[in-house]
Amino acid sequence: MKRQSFAFMVMTLMSQALWAVDVGLSGISRWNSGYEINTGEWQTNQLAIKPEIMARFDGGTKVTAKLLARWDLEDKLEPGRPAQPFRSGINRRIFPDNHTDLELRELFVDDYLGDTFVRIGKQQIVWGQADGLRVLDVINPLNHREFILPEMEDRRIPLWSAQVEMPMDSWSLQLVWVPDSTVTESPEPGAAYALLDDPFDGAGKLTVDRPKAFSESDYGARLGRYWNGWDLTFNYLYHTIDDPIITVDPAVRAIRASYNRSHLFGVTAANAFGDYTFRLEAGYESERQYASSAHGLQSTDELSYVLGLDYSGFTDTLVSGQFFQSIRDKGLDVPHTEENATLLLRRDFMNQVVQLESLLIYSFDNRDALWQVNVDYQVATNVILNTGANFFSGDREGQLGRFQDRSRLNLGIELGF
Template structure:
C-alpha cells in the first residue's frame, strides 16, 4: 500500500537525518463497574513517537501503541479482525496484549504544496465528538465512545495534499485503505453487534476491497471577514455497517455501501463566544426495517450547531445540538434523531488541576451518558487522573444499553 511510496521516496532521497526526536507516553488505568461488581480493565498502554527530520526538509513520523490488559474484558482473547485491511491490523502477542503501528507518515513540500503520505488521521469538521464530516477515518468501539476521539480513530494508509490558493487552501485526499469501523465481537463489554444466536452464530463482514473501492475527498477552506469556512466533498464507503441475519445458516452479515458526502463548516468568534456549525448530506444510507426485514435506502442530512463560551476566568463551557434527518421513512418511523451535548471545564491551582463534566443526551431515546474527570499535574511529566462514565436510560437506547457498564476509573500518565 502507501508504505511502498514512502520507502521508495526514502531510497531516492539522501537519508541522513539531521535530527531524530523521541517521546513516549505511558498510561496506567483501571476501571471498575459497580453494577457487575467487577473490573472492566487493568491496563498499561505505551505510546512511543519518533520523528526524523532530514536535511532535505522531509519529516518522517512513527507512532506506536502497545497495550497490556490484565482483565481482557473489552476485546477478549486474540480476536479476528474482519473490519481491518491487512496492513492496518493489530498484532496480538498474547490474549492480554496487543501491538499496533498507529501512524507512520512522511511529510514533504513539492513546490508550495504540502504532501503527507502514509498511515495517518485526517480530521474534517468543527464538531466536538459528534461526527458529520469527520468520517474519513473509521472508529474503534473497543470502549464505545468513552476515550478521546483521537484514540478512537483508526489511522488509515492515505495520501493528503494541501495546495495554497489565492484566498484559501485546497486539500485533496486519497484513501485506498478499506478498513471500516470496528465493533468488538459479540461477548465483549461494549459490543454493538447483536447476536440472536446465543454465541453460536458466525460473523461475515462484507468489507470492500482496498484500492478497488478507494475513498476520494476534496476540501476547500478559506477565512473571510472573521469566518472560518470550508466546503467538503467525499466519495466513500459508509463505515457503519448494515447488519442482517440469516437464521438458516446462523449467519450475522455486516454489509457496506458507497455514498457521496457533500457539506461544509462555518465558525466565527464573537467576543467570548465562538459559534460553530457543520452540515453534511449523504447520498445514500441504508437501514433495516425491523418489521419486514427489507433494506431501506435514503438520503440523510446531518448538522451540528455549537456555542463555546470562555468569558469566565478559568472556565470553559461548550454546548452542541446535533440532528440527523432521513428523507425517506416508513410507517411510524421518526425521520430524525437528535442529541444535545454540554461540556463544562474548570481549571484551578494555576492550571495544575482540571475538572471536567461532559453530558450527552439522546432526545429520541431519552437516555444519556455523563463523563466526569479530574486531572492533577504532579509535575510536567506526571498526571494523576480519576473519573466516572455513567450511563442512564432504557436498555434499548443508544446509551442505556450499557447501563450495567457504568464505571469508575483511576490512573496516571507518565511522559518522557
C-alpha cells in the same frame, strides 16, 4: 499494479529516514483502571505505552512513527484474540496473547513541493468543527473497544492514505485519497461494549463485506478560507459509510455486515463574537442504507448538522453546548429524525495544575445519556494523575442506555517521556 505502486512509493519515502540528521523519541505511558459500579468488578486494568519517533533530515522531509503497546489484565474489552474482520490486511494489530495487543498507529512522511504540503502513509485526516458528534469527520473509521469513552484521537483508526494541501489565492485546497478498506471496528459479542448482538448464542458466523482496497477507494476535497471573521470550509467526499448494515440469515446462522457508498457534501463555519464562539457543521449524504426485518434494505438520503456555542467569559472556564440532528426520508423503519445534545464544562484551578471536566451526552430519541466526569492533577511536568467516572443511564434500547451496567469509576496515571 496500483497496490504495488502505492507500497513502493511509501517504502521509498520511508527509507529516507535512514539519512535523517535529527531523530527524536517521545511519548507517553498510561495506566488506567476502570471499576464497574453495578457488577462490583474490574472492567479494565490496562497499561498503554505510546512511543513516537520523529526523524528530520536536510531536505526538509520529516518521517513520523507512532506505536502502541497495550496490556490489559482483565481481558474484558476485547476477549481473547479478536479475528479483526473489520480491518484490512495492512492495518491489523498483533495479539501475542489474550491480554496484549501491539499496533503501528501511524507512520507517515511529510514534505513540501514548493508551497504544496504532502503527507503520505498511515494517518488520521480530521475534518469538521464538532466535538465528539461526527458529521464530516468520517474519513477515518472508529474503534469501539471502549465505546465512545476515550478521546476521539484514540478512537479513530488511522488509515493508509495520502493528502495534499495547496494554497489558491485566499483559499486553501486539500485533496485526500484513502485506498485502505478498514471500516469501523465493533467488539465481538461477549465484550464489555459489544455493539453487535449474536442471536445464535455464540454459534453464529460473522461475515464482514468490506469495500475492496484501491478499486473502492475513498477520495475527496476540502476548500477553506478565512472571510470577514469566519473560518469556512466546503467539503466533498466519495466514501464507504463505515457503520455496518447488519442482516441475519437464521437458515445458516449467519450475521452479515455490509456497507454502501455515498457522496458526502458538507460545510463548516466558525466565528468568535467576544466571549462567544459559534460553530456550524452540516453534511448531506446522497445515500445511506438501513436494514429492516420487514422490508430488507432501505435507502435514504440524509442531512445531518451540528450547531455549537462556546462561552469563555468566566475565568479559566469553558462552557460548550452542541445540538445534533439527522433528517432522513419518512416511511422508513428507522426514525425520521435523530437528535442529540452535548454540554461540556471545563475549568482550570491552581494555575492550570488541576483541570475539572464534565461532559454530558443526551439522546432525545431514546432518552438515554452518558455523563463523563474527569479530574486531571499535574503533579510534575511529565506526570499527571487522573480520576473520574462514566455514568450510562436511560432506556436500555438506546445506544447509550444499553450500557448502564457498564458505568464505571476510573483511576489512572500518565507519564511523559
